[in-house]
Amino acid sequence: MNVILFGRVVTMNGQSPPIANGAVYLSGNTIAAVADRSAPPAAGFAGALSIETGGTIFPGLIELHNHLSYDCLPLWKVPQQFTNRGQWQANSNYAANVAAPMGVIAKSNDANLLAAVARYAETKCLLGGVTSSQGISLKTDDLETYYRSAMRVVDDPDDTAFARASTRIPDVAASDWTSFNEELQQASCLLLHLSEGLDTAARDAFLALESNGQWAISSALAGIHCAALQPQDFAIMQAKGASVVWSPLSNLLLYGGTTNIKAARAAGLDIALGSDWSPSGSKNLLNELKVAKVANDALGLGLTPQDLVAMVTSTAARIVKWDSLVGSIAAGKRADLVVISGSTSADPYSSLINAAETDLVLMLIDGRPVLGTAALMGAFGQSGESVPLGSSTRLINYGMGDPRVPALTFAQSQAALVDALSRLPTLLADEAKGHGVMSQKISLGFAPTMHLALEEEHTSGFAQRLSLPLNGVPTGPGAAVSQAVRTPVVLKPLTIDAVAVADDSNYGAALQGQMNIPAAIKAGLKAYY
Numbered sequence: 001m002n003v004i005l006f007g008r009v010v011t012m013n014g015q016s017p018p019i020a021n022g023a024v025y026l027s028g029n030t031i032a033a034v035a036d037r038s039a040p041p042a043a044g045f046a047g048a049l050s051i052e053t054g055g056t057i058f059p060g061l062i063e064l065h066n067h068l069s070y071d072c073l074p075l076w077k078v079p080q081q082f083t084n085r086g087q088w089q090a091n092s093n094y095a096a097n098v099a100a101p102m103g104v105i106a107k108s109n110d111a112n113l114l115a116a117v118a119r120y121a122e123t124k125c126l127l128g129g130v131t132s133s134q135g136i137s138l139k140t141d142d143l144e145t146y147y148r149s150a151m152r153v154v155d156d157p158d159d160t161a162f163a164r165a166s167t168r169i170p171d172v173a174a175s176d177w178t179s180f181n182e183e184l185q186q187a188s189c190l191l192l193h194l195s196e197g198l199d200t201a202a203r204d205a206f207l208a209l210e211s212n213g214q215w216a217i218s219s220a221l222a223g224i225h226c227a228a229l230q231p232q233d234f235a236i237m238q239a240k241g242a243s244v245v246w247s248p249l250s251n252l253l254l255y256g257g258t259t260n261i262k263a264a265r266a267a268g269l270d271i272a273l274g275s276d277w278s279p280s281g282s283k284n285l286l287n288e289l290k291v292a293k294v295a296n297d298a299l300g301l302g303l304t305p306q307d308l309v310a311m312v313t314s315t316a317a318r319i320v321k322w323d324s325l326v327g328s329i330a331a332g333k334r335a336d337l338v339v340i341s342g343s344t345s346a347d348p349y350s351s352l353i354n355a356a357e358t359d360l361v362l363m364l365i366d367g368r369p370v371l372g373t374a375a376l377m378g379a380f381g382q383s384g385e386s387v388p389l390g391s392s393t394r395l396i397n398y399g400m401g402d403p404r405v406p407a408l409t410f411a412q413s414q415a416a417l418v419d420a421l422s423r424l425p426t427l428l429a430d431e432a433k434g435h436g437v438m439s440q441k442i443s444l445g446f447a448p449t450m451h452l453a454l455e456e457e458h459t460s461g462f463a464q465r466l467s468l469p470l471n472g473v474p475t476g477p478g479a480a481v482s483q484a485v486r487t488p489v490v491l492k493p494l495t496i497d498a499v500a501v502a503d504d505s506n507y508g509a510a511l512q513g514q515m516n517i518p519a520a521i522k523a524g525l526k527a528y529y
Helices: 085-089 092-107 111-127 171-175 177-186 200-207 231-239 248-255 261-266 285-299 305-311 314-319 348-353 374-379 410-422 424-432 507-512 519-525
Strands: 002-009 019-027 030-036 049-059 130-133 136-139 144-147 190-194 221-225 243-246 270-273 337-341 360-365 368-372 385-389 392-396
Touching: 002 337, 049 348, 049 360, 049 374, 085 092, 092 424, 111 130, 111 136, 111 368, 111 385, 111 392, 111 410, 130 285, 130 360, 171 177, 231 243, 231 261, 248 285, 261 270, 261 285, 270 285, 270 305, 270 314, 285 305, 285 348, 285 519, 305 314, 305 348, 360 374, 368 374, 374 392, 385 410, 410 424, 507 519
Parallel strands: 002 049, 190 221, 221 243, 243 270
Antiparallel strands: 002 019, 019 030, 049 337, 136 144, 337 360, 360 368, 368 392, 385 392
């Protein structure tokens, strides 16, 4: 079906400025043309369905860092300032509030609970304008794979035109330079946690990438965090064609500081954004944009609003090697689009940064309307589940979903997770007695064997970070898990993290109550929360 979308168009193609009164011509899943509305219709579009969006049209947002399995957990009140990842992962408070709760959920045999985790996390992304993110790791006795539904996933895109990004490597590669370098050379894009923290130990994980004068760095490497790197380190990354994925809120919450983005940009590196996860990050990428804007202003990073929007669109697409397909609005590219209400603000890029989740009025993924207001979804003849969002609602059409997990609605998923988190101390025992998370089971027609693979806890045989030796000493936080994490903790009930800031009246206060966020950043966040 041919469709014309009217609105202000922010192309992000690096060649043309925003079109104040534009038209985007869609043919199936592809953008056929982009033009000023006053121009004659593109060939073949005479009489096509025309939709007035009343808003500003952007490329769909691409997120290159999120631990989606954890996104039902509430924001962790960080109890002290850490200097590297190994310290907080070994903290007993972290174990009680993050690691142990998710460990219980991961051990569940209830397919409905797995489906609830996946559906809830995906919905959080969609409500934040994310058309592509990382997948939820699933495992069986002999298989590791990813959950897929409406949202495109970088780990395992359901389309051979999109290169698959590597997000985990075998444990042996994580600790052996030669094995890791071989993995890197085979990858199109390798999204790897690197130098998580601000101290020498965190930087050592980067220095260990060098062996006998050779660096295990290539254009495939996208270093997540890179918070301890110095200007000369970024220069090495740039010379090898590598890139950086920045998660400012998570860094600020845990360490009180973040990646030296000014130095990374001075070196000429591509930089993308990622919200990390709900325990120590933003609820979604739309909100991480706001943190990046506040950090830019407070720290004098020199980023323009257009630079920030590029981090979640065109630059992110280039990093994951998808820039010929998505990341900008141009003829021949896939129709991954988001529409923000309003089209008259002075700076179109700031309109996205400043937008609340309730300002997102339409989302298309591969040309298919996935989320929107009832009016705009109806204009496409599209229906979906009505999902509450603040004082309004959005229709979400998840499509066919993943046949390996139950097709839960968002409402069912939310209820299942609220129930499971409230019964964490007895959840597995209750399940063994036949009391799962839903009173009415959804029949799958087969016995599900899928479980969550919590790569963040180093239990799956795959790693997202390195433990390469430097001068004979293992580096990185994954070399050993402390007794504080291994010792059983006393589980307590937890409340679910609200699906959006629009549904979380305490969100601003929770951020202001965090001890490590610098005062200037807290002051800037008050403008949004």
